[in-house]
Amino acid sequence: MVAPLKVGIAGLGTVGAEVIRLIESQGRVLAARCGRGARVVAVTARSKSKKRAVDVCGFEWAKTPLELATHPGIDCFVELMGGAGDPALSAVEAALNAGKSVVTANKALLAKHGLRLARAAEKHGCALNFEAAVGAAIPVVKTLREGLAGTSISRVYGILNGTCNYILTRMEQEGLSFAECLKDAQRLGYAEADPSFDVDGHDTAQKLALLASLAFGTKVAQSAVYVEGISSITPEDLRAAADLGYRVKLLGVAVRTTKGIEQRVHPTMVPKSSSIAQVMGVTNAVTIDGEGIPPITLVGPGAGGAATASAVVADIADVARGIRAKPFGRPVAQLRDTKKAPMERHEGGYYIRLLARDFPGTAAAIATRLAEQNISIESIVQRHANGAAVARAGKASPVPVILVTYATNEDAVRRALQAVQHDKVISGRPQVIRIEKN
């Protein structure tokens, strides 16, 4: 039998500790599966003395990530420190340049420097595996890289951030506000003290940039992703969505259009009957539309120590097995520039919630502005605050009007709503949520 793969691990938090435990407890199975075992030989982390879930005394302690990355005694460098810059970047790059394969869970690093790192991996014939960076244990990277190798993909979209889905689920199920649910998520450890990275959609955008590259053979480009978060969503929106047969999810969507690859992250209305609509709480899910075949949806834990470690160890197993897939599925030289489809040309249905000033002719005024932009209305509901739909509201206070349009384009919607605002027939800003059909 071939000598075991010698692994060095940088970063010994929950995930790192669990990776060490799995490599030990699953040692025999891993060896059987891969034709060779894997053995942790050296580790490093910020603090050597910190109390950890796993005993690391038996491993050599490298002084710095960089030292570990280039350690002559290791074959595979596992980067679990996180962060788009150093020390992760320089360590990963050094490892690849030293001919060592790299396994990482670092989406930020890959979204920013993925191309540069993939080039280094390719040059030195190393693996650069990152299953854990998107959807933790959900095998979405492998599925896009290998499982659908012969299928032309038209769209990939999903719930890639558990924090947002947890908040939206609670808001929908309990009628609570965004702020209340966020507070709960923070208390339960599902959201950071500074939640903006999650709730403003940036975490989803990084993951989406990786999936888009794998799906479409384009260069990873986080800057090509249009991003909107969920903080403006209200319980009223979720109730209205339910009435209309939809649920609201923060989706990352990458889709091939005639204008290029559209990459966008925003609150999205999805049909209640779709697989993605069923995904509740912190669970993640990704749907892949391949040419001529019904959608494939992968659902599972998108975070957590054990789930992330599971993906990291699977990636290590692939290195042990000798699999050296191109990091983004194709040689870097063949990855195309991402032609960013401009968001104002996005086409689809729209949900629009307006607070109409309540005098005769308001609905007509709104409908006229939409008609001017050739926007067809699928449904329009005017409601009293108590939720009862009315044909014509009383005069007292502003009344919510909920519109659902047929497929139109973003530009037309923006123009129509600008005109509506200019007409002064509504109070405040209109709420707009894009609809994604399955």
Added chain:
Amino acid sequence: MVAPLKVGIAGLGTVGAEVIRLIESQGRVLAARCGRGARVVAVTARSKSKKRAVDVCGFEWAKTPLELATHPGIDCFVELMGGAGDPALSAVEAALNAGKSVVTANKALLAKHGLRLARAAEKHGCALNFEAAVGAAIPVVKTLREGLAGTSISRVYGILNGTCNYILTRMEQEGLSFAECLKDAQRLGYAEADPSFDVDGHDTAQKLALLASLAFGTKVAQSAVYVEGISSITPEDLRAAADLGYRVKLLGVAVRTTKGIEQRVHPTMVPKSSSIAQVMGVTNAVTIDGEGIPPITLVGPGAGGAATASAVVADIADVARGIRAKPFGRPVAQLRDTKKAPMERHEGGYYIRLLARDFPGTAAAIATRLAEQNISIESIVQRHANGAAVARAGKASPVPVILVTYATNEDAVRRALQAVQHDKVISGRPQVIRIEKN
């Protein structure tokens, strides 16, 4: 660049034609992904002259599958003929013995001869890939073989037969009988003229046997699978399930228990909130429970020419890439004998529907028989035929009694129901549906 992989295809039905089309249309992408292209060089089928969806004049025509399998001009033999015996068996075996990798969609062949074929593949260093044999384009074989390589799996279960799920979905949604829905399924081409292979659970059992081997490192053993079909399920069962918060699905379940690996196929009540319960129509889904991580569910088309071809081409791509994973994840010598957990020792909750003869004391008599076997009752409902629950039914006609038990074992349930039948307090045979918790 390495010379393209030379492919021979036996079987030119819908799937074969689509595989040829994909290899041609996706040629450049495949070459980029795999580092080498793939090229169909020779084909065979029962009839050479038959009109097909794709022109095969440009390929060499092999006289027999066996001749194609051992053709010196091919590297990879793609078997799409089906059937557990010859010509598929001898052709696949000959190809492997000639050092050619094999890709097949043939679940029957693998469920019966998988071990023998895996041994041949291993001996000659060839791949034996069969992603298309289970869940078509859903990458469940790859996920179990590679994606969860480092995770100890405790259970794998799923909806593996689209015909049955279509029938159960229509029965539930429209209140139709099994026979009516089967007829519709046949008319729509979802079910064969002789539907027994699907509706009696044998198709699911073959697929489950493959998944169980991949998940647990045991020898494929279709004979170890307990099988029950869906023909006894009635609309009343589906209504009662809905009232209780469940749906009925034909599941294949393989689970590690203290008594061995339980492999079973039967109608199953699953909580409505579970991912698997959301899967409707001909769609398939597989849920994998790994140690310490929340379930991972893969959902998608389980059949169809394009979906099956997608998986076949992905398998061909893995061959081209040089991946030679062990067919069942581990070397054949390390696959353990399947210790069949006896069904009478199965533990779980049960749904029981009885037609009680309507005289005072019937419910008490039934409850006593269950209590004698230490079976605790979670709920009991006695209904008039019109569906209204009643505390005590009138005397006229038999009244359905629906019981849900807490976790107990199969043996106790069988004994209790025998005693109930012996007491002559019920009409006909009791309906029993096992409950699977997520």
